[in-house]
Amino acid sequence: GIQNNLTGDFEQAYEAYDSALELDPEYEYAYLNRGIALQYDGKIKLAVADFIKFQQLKADDPYRVLWLYLAETEISAVDAQKRLATLFPTLDQSSWARHLVAFYLGNISEAELLQLASADVTEPKQLAEQLCEVYFYLAKWHSKQQNPTLALEYYKKTLATNVYEFVEYRYARVEIQILRQHYGTTSHAIAEEATEQHAH
Secondary structure, eight states, X not given: OHHHHHHTOHHHHHHHHHHHHHHOTTOHHHHHHHHHHHHHTTOHHHHHHHHHHHHHTTTTOHHHHHHHHHHHTTTOHHHHHHHXXXXXXXXXXXXXXXXXXXXXXXXXXXXXXXXXXXXXXXSHHHHHHHHHHHHHHHHHHHHHTTOHHHHHHHHHHHHHTOOTTSHHXXXXXXXXXXXXXXXXXXXXXXXXXXXXXXXX
8 A cells, every 4th residue: 555655556555555444444554544645646634534543543642643734734724733732732741753743833943843853862773763754744844834945855854864664754755756746857946936936
């Protein structure tokens, strides 16, 4: 299913996830990846339903709240922000990813978030993993803010961490393709497009 997501073969992806869920209705990551497929396929309401299910299976997980938020913003940015603020106090206090949600709520700055991603890190692997995550979610944020050049830079940084097994790493390449299709084939074209947008 994930492989089909990455190649844009969504019908095949849905079949794979549906089969997995028939075997195990509580298989959490089938909901996440089917939700991502539905989101890329423009079926946002169905995507939100899967992200809600995924979030409810582990309600204190900041990452699950973020995926739900990112889908819900495509329906209503105001409602998505309200739900994010409501869920924030229920998140796992020990998870560093709470800072990602705090950033999306406007409680901390981008510079503070980047600093927190590398603070209290005990080993290189942990640093690479946290940077993989922070770069990806910053890229998503900048993409939503219509800052394609910065989004592209952060997606490239995500890939540079080489944390191959992370969902953020896997989908960074897809997000780069989407940006380039939308704004042009090169980062230079993206930069020009962004400059034009700001000029208007």
